[in-house]
Amino acid sequence: MIKKTEIKIPLVTWRDGRPRFFPAPDLRKDFGLKGEDLRHPDGSWLSIEETIAWSDAKQEELRTLRNKTRDATPAKRKRAAATLAKASGLPTLAHLITDFVEKNPRMNGKEIRQGKKVRRPLAANTAQGYRETAKLIEQLEDGRFWQEIAAALTPSNMGILIDRVEVHHGLSQARRTRSFVSQVFKFAIKNNKAHTNPITHLEESLPVAPPRVRYGEIDEMRILVEACDTVGRPEIGDIITQGLWFGQRQADRLNLTHDQVGTLGALFRQQKKHGQPLLLPVASAIEKRQAAAQQRRKDWRVNWPHVNLDERQRRPFLAKHYQHIFREICIAAAFGIWRQEDGTLASPLPADYRIRKFKLVQVTAAKGIPAGKPVIPPTPSLEDFRDQDLRDTAVTWLALAGCDDIEIASITGHSLKSVKEVMKHYLGMHPDLARRAIGKLTAWYEEAKG
Structure with a gap:
């Protein structure tokens, strides 16, 4: 098997075979440099030869900039020395993560087979979660960890990274980040890009998040579904109703197809149970909403196998998009929805909330509560309600x-x-x-x- 040759160019990170400049935090702070795609003015990407020439010129530019800091303060000189090390062309954490995300077959839905050894591809949700975590690390504290040389990352460094993630994003995300970075280093070691996995030497373990105890009362769920219909997103109400009567996870509901629904019921194959089949009778509450959905879509020319569709885009839901709509509806229902004299919907939402997935006038505190009776009464308990609930x-x-x-x-x-x-x-x-x-x-x- 011919091993694929990789070209390492200082200051350049490759994504899908395309070059990009990622300045380290010190370069950003000291010299005001910003990341950029390496393209021509017409939008075409630089070739390998052009990228090498760009790198040579950029390194010369940095040497000139550093010469100007020779007589600066010790702290300034220390930052310049770190910058020089980062420009050496050694693999950074960014390189390792990019390799894992883009070159790991399991991340790209491919099965690994070597003799009797079989590794199934990662579930789509797992792969998407890894990509989101990679983006989080890239943006964390202006790329503080993203551009660090991988070989210089110690267990202490990793402890700081995970701590920063927990401070900014919470315990659950910190646990996901720890697991993700460990997988990245394992992949790098296997491909001779790293020698040790600093995560395995962390002394401190993260606590397990306490179980979330939250269930909806009948009136709460009735109001939530009515809110979906009121704001013009009845398909979200359909998915909520299925969650209540089928008891299945979000991914299994979003992926439900018409072929899975027959006269005997709906056949689910749970993703987290490796395809465990469950044949569930369809409750009348679900049947009623599905009949209404078919009526709304009767003139569509686009046919999808999915039962649940984004009726604005006329296509299956992306998980994140569904979650954003669900979240906004819960917030609107928590503070109540009023129909104004001109027919528009309004809600007295706090200033730090923004509704973008449906039309809703945000009434400021100065204007007070909208006039008249609310079509959706304020239900504060829904503010923290989640689909998993x-x-x-x-x-x-x-x-x-x-x-x-x-x-x-x-x-x-x-x-x-x-x-x-x-x-x-x-x-x-x-x-x-x-x-x-x-x-x-x-x-x-x-x-x-x-």
Whole structure:
């Protein structure tokens, strides 16, 4: 097998075979340099020969700039020395991450087979999550870590990186970043781009985030679905309704196709359970909304196999786009929606919230609450509601309806062990269960005492 030759050019990072200049933070701070694509004025990319010539010229420019700092303060000279090291052409963290994202077959949906060794491609959501984490590291503190020489990254450096991610983005993202960077270094070691994995030598472990205990009450969910219809995004209401009655994850609902829905029910193959099949009866609440959806789309000329479609774009939902719309609807419902005299919708949202996915006038605090009755009453509890809570709500409702563990597992796809764990987290505090238990105890006591 012929090994692919890679050309390393100082100051240049390659993305999809295209050259880009990524100045280190010191270069940005000391000399005001900014990252740029290496293109001609007509938009065409520089060839390899042109990129090498650009690099030579740029290095000469940097040498001239550094000469001007020789008599500067010690701190300035130290920054210049670090800049010189970073311009040496050694692989940076940016190089390792870019290689992992672009050259790892599993990231690109390809299976690895070597004799009897088989590695399945990464799930689409996992690969997308890795790409988002790569972007986060690139932007973190103006590229402070992105352009560091990989060989110089110690466990201490990695600890600082992960700590900065947790400070800016929270514990869950810090855990994802730690896992991602570890995978990057493992891939680099395998391809002779690194010698050690600094993540494996971290002494401090990150705590596990506490389980999120959140389920929706009936009135909350009714208001949320009505809000979707009110703002002109009924297809989001359809997906929410499916979450409540099917109890399936967001990805499985967004990927549901018409071929999976038949007279016996909807056949789900859960992505996180390696395709575990679940044949679920279709509740009347779902049937009613699907009939309305078919009526809305009856004149469409574009045919997709997906049950749930973005009706503005007339195509399947991208996960992030759906999440943004869902989030904005929850926010609008939390503060309430009023219909003004001219027919427009308005909501007294705080200044730090922005609604972009549907038309809604944001009433400032100075104007106060819009006149008249709200078409969607303010429901503050929805402000922090998430799509993942729909699955938890389905589990809770099934239990409150009197379903046993096996019945719940047959709908949601949880193992029986997981069902018991879910019950502990979601139902231990529910007053309806306590009232039911006291009712049973009272009936037993009255019968026992005669």
